[in-house]
Amino acid sequence: MEKSCPSNIKFLILLLTVSSMMFSMVPRTRGQIHLPCSSEDDCKAIECQGGTAHCINRQCQCTTFQIKKITCFNNFDCFNKCGPKSSIHRCVNGRCIC
Incomplete structure (x- = not known):
């Protein structure tokens, strides 16, 4: 029984580590990109999910x-x-x- 106790503790530590990692993951969402721009050319390198980046009000924004x-x-x-x-x-x- 002495060997099972350390393995149970290791399993518990592993379980706590994995569960904390699951809660810290941020899901992907569509949002605004706050990068300054002066023209449409400044936003060409930005990849947007389901849209294109445009320079609106001097900020690159992903739009659909x-x-x-x-x-x-x-x-x-x-x-x-x-x-x-x-x-x-x-x-x-x-x-x-x-």
Whole structure:
């Protein structure tokens, strides 16, 4: 019985280590990337899950919507130019996000 006691302790330590590692794992999520940028070229090297990186408000952000090369001054301009099928109508940096 003396040999089983140290192996039980080793098993308990291993079990605690593995369980703590499981709780410390962070699941992958879709989020914003907060990298400064001045143009679309600054964000080309970023790989996004299910989207593309664009320079929006001077930060690289992963988006699933489409940024059109339509100039705008306000959100209402984009509503008229993107059409009613688009759920997002935003004017960012002088371009419509549809």
